[in-house]
Amino acid sequence: MGNFAQRHPFWATVIAAAVAIALWLIFAVWPGWLVDLIGSKKLFLNALFNGITLGALYFLVASGFTLIFGLMRNVNLAHGSLYLFGGYIGYEFANWTGYWLLAFPAAFIIVALLGVLMQLFVFQRMEGQELRQTLVTIGISIVFADLLLWIWGGDFYNIGLPSWLSGPMDTFLITGVSRRTGEFLFLKYPMVRIVIFAASVVVGIAMWLLLNRTRIGMIIRAGVDDRDMLAATGVRIQLVFAGVFAFGAGLAGVAGVVGGSFQSLAPGEDIRFLLASLVVVIVGGMGSIPGAALGALIIGTAEQFGSVYFPTYAVVLTFIIMVAVLAFRPQGLLGRA
């Protein structure tokens, strides 16, 4: 960090100022003129937290996508279908067993198995032919979307939450001062979103540790750098590929359960989340897990702030961010050139 400040004193100042302003906006009691200018603090805080939790969900989807791309150079455009499939599986399991938590391992295992099948029967057969692989995944996503529509229909599904997760939770953040009593008012926020955010932070840190502190992670990182050389050292690369594909697909399945719990599942969500993960990894940098986290955070908050402060063009805002990143830093914010 000190190195960065020394090399880019201007940008370091700008970033520090932005962080300071953001912290002040979050923690201070807003003066009247600010409320008149951009609306109440409660609105702002809600948009911020909704953005962060949405970013957490995007991270879960996009990290699998970027992991698969980083290792296998394979753009899996069926990733959104895996997300939706995982959500439906989770819904069925949660309904069948009555335990919400059981939906997660079920979705992970079943979608991961599907990922292994895809790797074995599709991608292994056309290794190195990137365009063909991409076209095949488009075909798979068309077929999958229709199969899912066939089985589950066009209705909206919502995975029911257990009682300990539903309802709001008090936080320590002040939204304003009560006019009658003069006491501080505190923000109430849905419990489930906070849990989901915490869970994705845990997943992110676990992935980082796995990649940077274990032997398997070392093999995967070596594979990202030079696949052929890794294979030449005697690592059974196909096994690693299948494992990483299973893990990435499984993450998409888990994200489907998460998305089905605090949003809803319906046909079309697959394309929405595929696009979201595309934009996230383009902004953050292809193949980089920290990049996926940063991109997900930016896109999630931009989407929520957009929908609060200029609702008409909220969706377009994310694409403007993407175009700006592409124009000035084509490899993504944290991507390697």
Next chain:
Amino acid sequence: MANVDTQTRGLSSPSWIERIPAYYYFIGIILIAMPVFAGDFVLFQIFGWTFILGIISLSLMFLAGYGGMVSLAQMTFAGLAGYLVAIFGNSAIDTISQGWPWYVAIPLAILIAVLFGTIVGWLAVRTEGIYTIMITLAVASAFFYFTRQNYVVFNGFSGFNGVLPPELFGIDWRHPVAFYYLTLFWALAAYFSVVYLSRAPFGLALQGVRDNARRMAALGYNVTAHRVAAYSFAALLAAIGGILLTWQSAQISPGTAGIGPAIDILVIAVIGGLRHPIGPFIGAFIYVLLKTFAIDVLISLGLSGERFQLLIGLGFLVIVFWSPDGILGLWQRLQDSRGRDPLTGRGRRGV
């Protein structure tokens, strides 16, 4: 196939008419005489739609086949041109439509669409391979969401209806026979312009850039300029197709240029084959036949007619799996195997 060359070279050979392959005459006569034996539905819905989708897919084939850049934004350029014709010209939404005469509205629409295509191309050529697919896909979806949200210019979710072609020469161009010839004309124009361009210096340089960009740069060619120019030309083709498409259905809405149609264009081009400009038209013909009749076939087989997407997706998968060059690739393989000596396995005709 060499008729462009022969036409330009003219009478230096004994008879340039003889040098045009026979099947060109055969197909040409069938296409021109089609209204004699085909009904209105076939002319308007099957062939009109085939030519339109063929033109838009041809723009993708040009980019992908000769430039090595797979763009999913071609339907977006088409959709933009269609929208602009509705905005500048006449439509049922007269609060937005300007009602300018066609000779202003249509060139302006095409010009703006080409400009937009050039800008997107300039952005897309900063990336390569699969990145290009993703960026153009993102552009396509941004356009879709933008038109769906914008009510001031693009009239939001419902779009424009009542967008009719101008009554030029006193002909109703939406009459099936007139529309058939209109689309046929533009399809032929697009086809021959791509064939011509692929052999012109620009097209050859573009193919050189596709095969080895670094070597072409070392030879002094401006790689980026060639790629961006390819996008501009492809956007021109797509814009023509988009205007015809708008006239055919007499309406344009965000769904016309959505993510599904954008992927359909890619499916059409790949099914037909990316090697030769005729591929997109073959692909479009198959797609239109499937889209029109698959529901009846599925219902007669006892399946639900909604499974059309499944059929298209499976067909696409089969093609990509077994013949990456599409139907044209299958044809090529058949030719090769017919010309092969069964004993030696080598080509008889020096293939």
